[in-house]
């Protein structure tokens with residue numbers, strides 16, 4: 001099935017009344033309601049080596065259609081491709097907020113020194129944690145579930161080849177999460193992304209190359225968002241309407257560009273710092289475990305009696321997934337509800353395609369009324385998967401870019 005979308009065209013010269021004036025043209029051979037994943041070691045095994053063996057994905061990838069893996073998405077000539085040029089020209093850039101890309105320090109961090117943090121004219125999250133745009137016609141960020149006593153479950157940085165145990169665990173607990181996928185990873189490990197959708201998780205983009213978005217040019221920001229959405233569409237058949245910037249780094253310029261693509265940012269109000277254990281000086285596994293403990297306690301001490309949270313956590317590696325699994329039973333015990341963000345916000349259509357829908361919060365809660373406050377299956381019990389066993393169609397021989405470094409392969 002080839003799917004083709006064009007936004008309602010607003011004739012050039014007439015004032016663009018809508019913020020959704022951009023022309024996008026994603027195509028996919030995948031029907032999101034009929035995803036099939038082959039019964040092979042890579043999709044079944046819990047042994048990291050077996051899971052990460054090269055596999056041939058079920059589509060033909062033309063390397064000319066994609067940016068270089070893990071490089072800024074304008075790479076490989078993508079900023080002059082016909083599709084990107086058409087998209088870029090469909091946007092009325094005279095309406096973009098007049099904000100310059102932010103600078104970086106020699107150490108590679110954001111340069112906050114020259115910014116007026118007190119007045120925060122750009123609503124720059126990294127400087128002020130601002131999430132309500134100060135400029136017009138920009139989608140505001142979603143930062144917490146509005147339902148009381150609700151844990152908004154989110155995992156960043158997937159998909160990956162070695163995450164079968166984690167997805168099996170979520171499946172066993174009938175637990176859905178919002179998954180923020182990196183475009184380069186989606187192309188590298190398509191079965192991971194296909195499983196994410198098939199399992200009922202809420203898929204959203206997390207940029208192509210995971211750069212600090214406010215430091216990029218308009219073209220680069222657009223390409224990072226566009227090619228990630230295109231990758232998710234290509235592999236799973238759905239076009240996400242949500243995204244999350246790496247390290248939460250966004251301002252009104254980046255938000256405005258995302259809004260042209262109909263994307264709304266989902267941030268968080270609690271950060272486990274799980275990725276940082278043994279990576280950032282001073283952050284240990286105990287630090288992260290204490291964060292989890294505090295956030296869990298907030299579920300039963302009244303902190304979230306009127307609104308819920310959204311918790312930032314990662315699927316990146318074994319350590320972050322183990323934190324998630326070890327803490328899950330206590331999260332379930334201390335919160336009334338643990339749901340993905342689409343569900344907690346009643347966003348039943350989080351994709352452009354309406355063929356895939358998510359339950360409303362009420363539907364989800366009623367379905368699971370008897371077990372809503374119960375505990376989860378313990379991580380140790382995780383083992384089998386009930387994934388389908390169909391075989392997918394053959395594509396041209398394509399060696400998956402494992403570990404995201406074999407850039408030239410696609």
Ligand SMILES: *[C@@H]1O[C@H](CO)[C@@H](O)[C@H](O)[C@H]1NC(C)=O
Nearest residue numbers: 007020021022260261262352
């Ligand atoms: C943006 O989303 C709205 C609501 O789902 C939809 O009606 C509109 O067509 C979308 N526009 C684009 C450019 O995707």
Ligand SMILES: *[C@@H]1O[C@H](CO)[C@@H](O)[C@H](O)[C@H]1NC(C)=O
Nearest residue numbers: 074077078079080081085219
């Ligand atoms: C594409 O990006 C490169 C590097 O940023 C730039 O030199 C070039 O002018 C851009 N091409 C177009 C068509 O904008």
Ligand SMILES: *[C@@H]1O[C@H](CO)[C@@H](O)[C@H](O)[C@H]1NC(C)=O
Nearest residue numbers: 023025027082083084086087
């Ligand atoms: C849309 O996709 C078709 C088929 O791939 C292509 O021929 C066409 O140029 C694209 N249009 C735009 C605006 O990207």
Ligand SMILES: *[C@@H]1O[C@H](CO)[C@@H](O)[C@H](O)[C@H]1NC(C)=O
Nearest residue numbers: 293294295297298301302303
């Ligand atoms: C709830 O627990 C959190 C984390 O331990 C703590 O910071 C907060 O002060 C507690 N709130 C109340 C009302 O006890």
Ligand SMILES: *[C@@H]1O[C@H](CO)[C@@H](O)[C@H](O)[C@H]1NC(C)=O
Nearest residue numbers: 160161162316317318403404
């Ligand atoms: C993929 O997973 C492996 C093993 O868990 C991890 O070492 C690696 O960093 C992950 N790669 C990416 C790009 O997240």
Ligand SMILES: *[C@@H]1O[C@H](CO)[C@@H](O)[C@H](O)[C@H]1NC(C)=O
Nearest residue numbers: 162165166318319321322325
């Ligand atoms: C992490 O590695 C340990 C030891 O190999 C294994 O027992 C555990 O299941 C792994 N966790 C995940 C989430 O894969």
Ligand SMILES: *[C@@H]1O[C@H](CO)[C@@H](O)[C@H](O)[C@H]1NC(C)=O
Nearest residue numbers: 146147344345346360361362
């Ligand atoms: C979700 O929908 C239910 C039922 O209509 C409503 O009671 C609830 O307030 C909604 N929650 C949110 C966050 O929109």
Ligand SMILES: *[C@@H]1O[C@H](CO)[C@@H](O)[C@H](O)[C@H]1NC(C)=O
Nearest residue numbers: 173174367368369370371372
């Ligand atoms: C929640 O509802 C679904 C769908 O009805 C059901 O399959 C599942 O077993 C329930 N979850 C739990 C944890 O009981």
Ligand SMILES: [Zn+2]
Nearest residue numbers: 156157246247
């Ligand atoms: Zn990330």
